[in-house]
Amino acid sequence: MRGEAYADETALIRAAQAGDRAAFEQLVRAYDQTVLRLAMNMLRSPEDARDVYQETFLRVYRNLGSFRFDCSFHTWIYRIATNICLDLLRKKKVRKEESPVLATAEGAVDRLESMAEQRADLDPQRHLMSGEIRKRVKDALADLSPRERVVFEMRHYDGLRLRNIGEVLGTTEEAAKNCLFRATQKMRAALGDFV
Numbered sequence: 001m002r003g004e005a006y007a008d009e010t011a012l013i014r015a016a017q018a019g020d021r022a023a024f025e026q027l028v029r030a031y032d033q034t035v036l037r038l039a040m041n042m043l044r045s046p047e048d049a050r051d052v053y054q055e056t057f058l059r060v061y062r063n064l065g066s067f068r069f070d071c072s073f074h075t076w077i078y079r080i081a082t083n084i085c086l087d088l089l090r091k092k093k094v095r096k097e098e099s100p101v102l103a104t105a106e107g108a109v110d111r112l113e114s115m116a117e118q119r120a121d122l123d124p125q126r127h128l129m130s131g132e133i134r135k136r137v138k139d140a141l142a143d144l145s146p147r148e149r150v151v152f153e154m155r156h157y158d159g160l161r162l163r164n165i166g167e168v169l170g171t172t173e174e175a176a177k178n179c180l181f182r183a184t185q186k187m188r189a190a191l192g193d194f195v
Contacts, residue, residue: 013073017064024064028057031074035081041157042085042150052088056081071167078168082150089146133191140190148183155180 009030015023035056039049059080067076141149147169154160154168166176 009073010069013064013067013069017067024061027060027073031077032057034074035077038078038081038154038158039085041153042082043088048088052081052084055084059084075164075167079170082154082168086146086150089149093146136191137187140187143190144183144186148179148186151176151179152183152187 012023012026016027032053036049036053039052039056040046043049043052056077060077063080067073071079141152144152150169151165154165155162160168162176162180163173165180166173169176
């Protein structure tokens with residue numbers, strides 16, 4: 001962030017810490033899409049992502065007074081959202097993950113099938129391969145530990161640098177790199193002939 005923008009954000013944070021509701025709302029607007037995108041990428045569920053969004057900003061509101069500018073505000077919010085996502089992923093892992101099949105009034109609908117590439121259905125073989133790849137990637141992600149999944153998705157879906165991932169997770173860049181390596185190896189092994 002540029003120095004000028006940082007000064008504005010610092011003033012905004014200090015105003016929100018002092019109880020200025022408009023300043024807090026402006027902080028929420030500045031980071032709401034980042035938090036929602038992170039939650040969607042990690043959880044793959046709009047409902048869960050909205051819950052994480054709400055819980056993240058509730059925690060930010062409750063703990064804003066304890067923010068001491070030791071790290072960037074972005075990193076602090078990202079860390080809160082990531083920890084909430086990790087907690088939810090751990091709970092789901094214990095409950096054996098929710099099914100990718102969504103029950104609707106029209107019957108059961110596979111969520112991943114609804115995200116199929118538009119033109120894949122024009123070529124039956126391509127459609128079959130596309131579905132198989134999606135299933136293998138989903139299964140491979142589900143087999144990662146919650147921490148490996150978070151690191152893998154932060155790097156590959158959110159484009160974060162390893163140093164930033166380490167900061168968000170409260171660890172070193174080297175630890176994040178090792179975790180990403182393990183996750184990548186597991187993904188390659190699971191995808192086998194597709195990579």
